[in-house]
Amino acid sequence: MYSFDIQRPTSVADAVAALGTDEALPLGGGQTLIPTLKQRLSAPSVLVSLTGIADIKGVCTADDGALCIGGGTTHATVAREASSYPGLAALAGNIGDPAVRNRGTIGGSVANNDPSACYPAAVLASGATVVTNNRSIAADDYFQGMFATALDEGEIVTEVRFPVPEKSCYMKFEQPASRFALVGVFVAKYADGVRVAVTGASEDGVFRWTEAEEALSANFAPEAVDGLSVSGDGMISDLHGSGAYRAHLVGVMTKRAVAAAS
Amino acid sequence: MPKDHGIGASPKRREDVRFLTGAGNYTDDINVHGQAYVHFLRSDVAHGKISKIDTSAAEGMPGVVRIFTGADFEGVGGLPCGWQVTDKHGEPMKEPAHPVLCQGKVRHVGDPIAAVVADSLEEARTAAEAIVVDIEELPAVVDMGKALEAGATKVHDDLDDNLCYDWQFGTDTETTDAAFKSAAHVTTLELVNNRLVANPMEPRVAVGDYSRAGDDYTLYTTSQNPHVIRLLMGAFVLGIPEHKLRVVAPDVGGGFGTKIFHYAEEAFCTFAAKACNRPVKWTSTRSEAFMSDAHGRDHVTRIELALDKDNNFIGVRTDTKANMGAYLSTFSSSVPTWLHGTLMAGNYKTPAVQVNVKAVFTNTVPVDAYRGAGRPEATFQLERVIDQAARELGVDPIALRRQNFITQFPYATPVAVEYDTGDYEATMAKMEELMDIPGFAARRAESEKKGMLRGLGVNCFIEACGIAPSNLVGQLGARAGLYDAATVRVNATGSISVMVGAHSHGQGHETVFPQVVAEMLGIDESMIDIVHGDTSKIPFGMGTYGSRSLAVCGSAMVRATEKIINKAKKIAGHLLEASDSDIELKDGMFSVAGTDKSVAWGDVTLAAYVPHNYPLEEIEPGLEETAFYDPANFTYPAGAYACEVEVDPETGKVTIEKFVSADDFGNVVNPMIVEGQVHGGIAQGIGQALLENCAYDENGQLLSASYMDYAMPRADDIPHMAHYVVDHSCQTPCTHNPLGVKGCGEAGAIGSPPTVVNAVIDALHSGGHTHVSHIDMPVSPSRVWAAMNGQ
């Protein structure tokens, strides 16, 4: 680890100001960033810890019924408190291990946008809104490929707003070593249609499987997915599975998510 | 009634109090006043010529004490290999130099190019970034087949090619060929025994210290065998005589073989402590461990099994390529030969067994012994090919094994070893009972109702443990004896310290060894402590590996305790005014046979140290005895294992539903510890079978270089304890050591991988995937899916 200064602001405004300095980075739960620092793969001069900002922590319900989760809320808190959105609470409760869930935050996860992370699938499948210190970004515009998002430098994720679906489920097929998603599929059924988002599989990061969405919007049943498939081209191919295998799993996990949705 | 003390009891592990409360003293806990820290600059390419190393900028950086490169080690010895294998033409194996720091070339990712010693670790790391290294990259030699092709790039320029040795062993070619010619059926399989990273919980650490006053050195290191390190490093690398070199291996957090070997970092810290006149400490990171700890396994084999018309095994022939990596690690050469070829008869009376092994240099981390070392590789081949033969012949795999069992002991195999005792029928029957084989069909039907495929896999194994008779291994090329030693020091008040050569790094010696001495003397175990892990405290020791601690070192301890008893009886005879031949020792009391005259253990020990009333003209005062024990033969633990798996036909994911082991370890001193050893061994075997995969790409880059990609087994990968049954009730005691023990440390890791793979293949066949004869380990979901789908 190279040496750095650390700041612990207690308001978003102070955090944004602190991030104005060169080579400053926000620090959420540190579950991704700290290992990167330890390996000397990143050399920020200032770390701006967000954990002291009470305003961006916690789970609540907005007037329009959306579930609002502060950007600094830990996975453990979401697992415990997002009871109005069981599919989301279950997803959070199955990220990493207890230590990771007690430190890692939703803001850090969606800011990082790891192609195998779980939250991006929920955010995209819910058509959620990513709220930052200066704007609101629709999920469809937010994720821009592996580790790439619409966030500007120094922009902080303060909240993620999830419209609550009638039924939902996240099915994660774990990569055997990291236990991130080898393929994870989040299915969310709303009054106006079904959204399906896939993580872990594509070289472009999380994506919507629109063909399945259409079929499931017409008939929300596992059989609706029969005969549909995604192409193995552009899928991640590595030690843990070929692109063709991942493409196959997208179908299997989608069906299982539909069958188990509640 | 189970015993509550002595041999056969299961007292809780006394060492766990310190391990579980953070009171252990591991090497990284040792800090020597004034110590500096070393960071190794390691190669990030697999193969290349070093054209330039410029340390000038780094030398002036804050905190830097000194920077070392290969040039500083000219005239210093290389890391030695402890076993010379002779090839099939009578030629010695090729032994390329293994310098402490690279000289001229880098040969694997992780090869240490330079070492920065600085006041702090962070300063050492920062300075290392300022070292300029120019490497002319060479093509990486990764695949063993390609490595042996004519004209292949050479890992070592001074050798003719990448072949370390071409070894042949067992039955001669003419007899073997004749067996195969007369066969009614031949089954052939091509198998990979996957490369593994041992991953003990504690990474390696070394602290070197040098005293100018006495011109002597101390090395604190994470070792399974401090005397072996003293011998190898002192005599072969640094030229330090034994009396000037102390090696301490304190609490060690797991070894699994990978901490047997003498490593460059140990020699470096010892050397640099003198060169810098400061203690030097190195603590491996987990990332460094992946590219510098010796790896395990990595064999590619073609095995053939010949059967006659009645399904009797009549011949086994194997052709194996064994990866040595870039250099020969300490025991690397012995693993695919003497620890592997000698086990190729298995539990079966096959008359012709021929083993062929080519050891190959590649641009990868050195490969050496890992839990089981050679014996898992042997078992895997044999038990996979037997299973496949049963399938091809349409016979029951259990019946086929039974029919070919060795039943008469002692039994001399065609591969040089003589099994002293065993009862393979007993362990097979025990396994069948515990597994409830007749109930399998119903369990399979239940699984199928859920849409899952269920498979049953069985396996038998034999291992050669209690390593090893020195005269025999000497003939086979070992450059050391493999005896062990113990000193029993009885104190004046009767308490005892036993100094043992076997190192305990998780095995539980501190609990088990006192049970033995307590049983022999009839005193309380709490009066006995074990001392190990320090060359200045123990007489000698070849260390812990090859399931040898109790069988070899424990035997030395028994012999030393017998000497104590003999002397104590003489003292008691004097005190009781009787002949020592009439003295009996029972429950800590010496009595004159047939009388009520007795004297207690503590009175005798006190007399030995306060010899006022003592036969000084006949015996010396004091009560301390040492014994060295060299085993007459290997020991041969054996067993029968079975498991049931469910395979998800949609994803290829394998779940182990039940695992049963029936082992014969001979006599058992502490049943709880034996069970723990088997549980752990099976967990590692399940790891190898389903999860662990140390993979390189074609450029020699390690693909699984962290836990993000290297899958270690976790609690939920192992069956629930209710379905994880280990049994050791079948006992045919070893005939040639005093305790009748055989060793239990490696069995689980040897017996389990083929059991799991056999079960998966069985499951796939039940699902109609009858074209699948084998899947290479790890049998990961993607591989199972690919096999089912013919990809």
Ligand SMILES: Cc1cc2nc3c(=O)[nH]c(=O)nc-3n(C[C@H](O)[C@H](O)[C@H](O)COP(=O)(O)OP(=O)(O)OC[C@H]3O[C@@H](n4cnc5c(N)ncnc54)[C@H](O)[C@@H]3O)c2cc1C
């Ligand atoms: C052992 C382990 C297992 C894991 N398993 C999983 C898993 O199964 N599924 C999964 O999805 N994830 C998994 N993770 C990742 C985990 O969820 C992380 O917590 C998450 O990816 C990052 O969140 P964080 O709060 O720790 O962010 P940090 O590590 O603090 O930061 C990550 C990045 O986001 C930036 N950042 C942090 N907070 C904000 C914010 N509010 N606004 C803008 N930028 C911000 C940082 O500057 C940094 O670049 C695992 C991690 C570990 C260590």
